[in-house]
Amino acid sequence: MSRKILLALALFLTTFNQLATGQGRSKFGGRYTDPFGVLSVTAGVGVAYYMGDLNDGVNLKHLGLGPSVSLGALYRLTEHVSARGELRFYQVSGDQKYSKNYQNNLSFKTFNPDINLGLQADLFAYNRQAPINPYLFGGVGVTYLSPKAKLGGTWYSLPELTTEGVKYKRMPLVFTGGIGVSVKTTQRLSVGLELCNNFVRSDYLDDVSTVYPNPDQLPSDIARALSDRSSEIGEPLRQPGWNRGSAKSKDSYLFFQVRATYLIGNRAQAIERKKTRCPKF
Template identity: 25%
Template sequence: MFTKTLHLVLACAALLMVHRSTAQYSNYIEPMQDIRGSSGINFDFGTNTFLGDLGGTKGLGKPFAKDFNSKTIRPYLGVSYTYFPYKWLSVKGGLHYTLVTGADSLITNKQGNARGRFDRNLSFKSGIEELSAEVEWYPLQLIPRFEEARVRPFIGSGIGLFHFNPKAKLAGKWYDLKPLHLEGQGFTEYPEQKNYKLIQPYLPITMGVKYRISNSYFISLSGCFRKTFTDYIDDVSTTYIDPNLFDKYLSPANATIAKQLYYRGLNGENSTLWPRGYASKDSYTSFFFTITYLFDNRRGYDYIGN
């Protein structure tokens, strides 16, 4: 699915660029136009990394940059629509796709709490589909002398929804983790453990800089951090449970799988009193390059030559 989506986004971006370049003549010069009222389509290509309970660096698992691990970097791509009601403000709605992954086996500095995380030996992966609406603010364009500047730093925020589905590998096969209730979600014996939803809201915080190549094109470099409201992107959050309860609540097949996946520690017999996760919200962060094609709203060319 990811490969097909990537090919489609690349093809659309290439077609727009070829169309625009063949429509221009070398003896015409485009004056920079007022961007107010313009709209366009954005193609994003970049990388993404997961920040959660699994993997990371020394100490406890934390969100944001503390637990960055280059081995969890995965591709990130998407398409969005932008409208500029003002020179200093744009609104955007988009669809994006990425992957997240994490593994305790990736921890290289095994000091202190990181040793316990390494011995925990859990791992996961998940595809993520996003739908978002954002507002981007261009502070430089509030200064009259920079209104039509080609370089446009910006900061953005908004709201979005993302769909995820954590999986873990066992004997060469990937299994969906939510139906296995590995931390007793929904079990009467663990009333504090609530079932989580695979569609969740998030708040994006984006920073970057755009460069206006012409009336028709922007290029951008951006980073996006997401504030989420779930600790279950990796299906790890609280404590181990009594494995005998899997037989009570799950089908025999699922109970067998759950008993093998809920605890995979390297240090022998586990205790239901040990922490399995650290109850801080998961997140993921993207860095990406954007090509923006502005739809043709020009009033004409300045002509030079014969």
Template identity: 25%
Template sequence: MKFKSILVSVMLLCLFSTAALAQVMEVGVNAGASGYMGDLNPKDPFDFSGAAFGAFVKGNLDPYWAIGIHYNHGKIKDNDATSSNPDFRSRNLNFSTPLNELSLQVDFNFFDYFAGGGTKRFSPFIFAGIGGVLFNPRATYQGQEYELKYYKTEGKDYRNYALSIPYGAGVKYRISDHWALLSQIGYRTVHTDYLDDVGDKYPLVSAYGRIDAEHPLYINLSNPSQLPHNWNPGGQRGDYRKNDTYFFLHIGISYTFTSDKCFTF
């Protein structure tokens, strides 16, 4: 809780400071798709697996620079059973998790552009920032869903929130003095390897899912493989990278509250 309180306090302070300095404030919404790279998808940076949406408030400091607070929600998932890799299929892990992200981001426009005016109606841009993300990986086995964090599938605890570093690029198009369209793709390097509940080794003692009348079979959540030779206590369960990545592809619209004072050059 302390991490989340500090992160929100810093972002609100930055936003209020920006509002005092900015000549043009901008609000917007976006929607699109989300995906992830990690232990179940180590290679494909365009493997979108769920829907996403978000909102933002920005202060445009001048035609080139803007700073703002962004909220994004998405869902990511993957399943070894559908992998083209036979080793992954035999491992037989799966997960899904919602993502709730709050971040502070800085935009840089390459052209003389801002939604309230400017000499250009169009500009490519890049962005980077810092944020935090909440997640809660779940797995489905034999029709029953399990919240994996509570089963310690690798014999250890991990937090369900982490620091994230957003970065990406996009394009903006001004359709009037107040309204603009945008499209962007952004990646997040996240300071955890457990978005997918997979990050280290098989535990020495396996974690079994709860049993009830409708699901009488034991479910080994640590190692759900049906192949006996896959039983490997202490062996590597995921890849060796220490950070997962998630990403958003967004299309959005924004409205700019222009002031009477124009930018000076």
């Protein structure tokens, strides 16, 4: 009797293991695919929004939105989690004439690349093949700072001018986090929406952070003109040490994108597709 019980238990455990590891059909009713190594490519396009020293809240009339584009890939690790990497480009701008600190009259525009790596966690498992799948993601990367300002019809690169008397790092770390939703349109293609915030480990995305420097210590007349622009609107020049920005909080930029994800698959899926192809005559 005990031998029969042990055999029945062994059979049960074997069957359960086959179901759990996906041999045959998955618990969602379809054929199970080992998710590890499944590769997808992604692309996104949308808008970017700047948050920093040159704005003091959301001004719907002057959002300073710019374009954002991204290209990347997802490498699936588990049923719910994928490694994620992206190369992105974004443009943002800001102008103090639309803020409560209008008297400083500072402005900037920047077009920057960034690259980041992280993880994406889907709400529904890969083998469930859910038609709508919300997800969260986070990561870390770097961006290249290239703020510019316009003076007399000419755009000048600001980092080299050291408008606050400081040489800052132009490739700071960026921590990214956000939320999205993807909608399956075909077996391989999904489209969706994504919102993410990018926290820069620098306060110089806009070239503004601390206080006005001593103008005599700046390298050129152009640097002095772009460091203190208050006289352009009839305001007195700022005194050295007066607040030009606030270093209490770092700058950030927000993305809102429409995204597409194309499933490439893994080696096992490629072999399976070859087996099911019709023979050539």
